[in-house]
Amino acid sequence: MIKVEHLSKRFGDVTVLRDVSVEMNRGEVISIIGPSGTGKSTFLRCLNLLERPSGGSIQIDGVDILDRKADVPRLRQKMNMVFQSFNLFAHLSVLDNLTLGPVRLRGMGRQEAEAKSLDLLRLVGLAEKAASFPDELSGGQKQRVAIARCLAMDPEIILLDEPTSALDPTTVSEVLAVIRRLARDGMTMAIVTHEMDFARDVSNRVLYMDEGVIYEEGTPQEIFDHPKREKTRAFINRVRSFTRRIGSPDYDLYAMNAEIEAFCEKHILPRKTRQNLLLLVEEVLQVYAPYLQTGVLDLTISYSEKTDDLDLAWESAGEPANPLDSDRLPDDFGLMIIRNLTESIEYRRLDDRNRLSLRLRQDRGA
């Protein structure tokens, strides 16, 4: 149905989409997820030619819509869009918002357009608001009207750009319910969303966008339960990180402690977790003391807001060697403390560097 190849989009010197290729088939519901500013909305706007792509091709049913000879208005009608901020006409009633497109652009008779619009308003549960004006509606109601208006043009595919992100949390579910119903009825949709549970339930396929490309794609189970790539995993598990380079044996332990405490405070970690994390950091630094005479050490502390896991990754250069090999240590005190404070310890040689990964043990009973 839609075939996108090597799509790119630049705004001046800024490249938002680098190289996007994807196919969308009839009846599919595709969720597009990813961090802010990675080109998700720009991608949708390029599909609908609200933004002119800088390169690549977009074919709809075999017709390249970027071709100068393409009948863009007709192609655009096949693909209608729902915006984050509704974009309803404030001076028109709800019914007139719906009839405007079919009457003006498709030449439909007013009576027929009104009858059809009322049917669509019934579909989204808002027939009684037909005579109201947008300002008289809640955010959720406005978005449902916007979806009905989109359907009034009989699109073959609907593009939804963060349809719930401008809504009061109490009205999000009513809009999601309408979109779920459309999905059940077989409507082809591409949805940019931050509602992960919704994306998991409603989609056949999930695209994770990052760095201006489709970084990973798969079924909802593949993306949400078993993401393969590191950035996808970090996004899905809502991982927040703290990084610090330690380049000398005379590092300032207290300054680093203060930064780690601030990181813990920001993520509201329990007091005991903070204390254990600080102790673990100091113990591992003690282990690396001989190495720090000549080498540089990179510490990354990662906290998953989804799973509560706190992971520490220590990367160092030099010959392959597990820094926790007990024959390298002056005594067992530090090692025993490290073992007691951690759920798991893993040493790996990665890209010619030594990587020691530790997961902090936490009391998860509370």
Added chain:
Amino acid sequence: MEFQARREAAAVVVALVGRLDAVTAPVYETRMHELIDGGDVRVVIDFERLDYISSAGLRGLLVTAKQLKAKGGQLRFANIQGGVRAVFDMSGFGSMFQLDESVASALTALS
């Protein structure tokens, strides 16, 4: 870390306050070494106001124990609790020393 020493009849009581870690352990070792060199060979260390200890602190305590043993002295630890207690337990350090519930009981044991 604060290092507060006071002499009692049976021993010198050293109260450690704050943190005994990689930064403060060398300071602790110097002060304790001076004390032992000055002839105080019966020592009670009071941990009541010590909030934090790491293996660097444990090594400092071990140095003290070795210095006192070499001089035929005695060492007891009192008021080990909270996070410090946890580190003593998880490192196995606690099983190597006499731990007393209070300074008074440590002094009684030494008198």
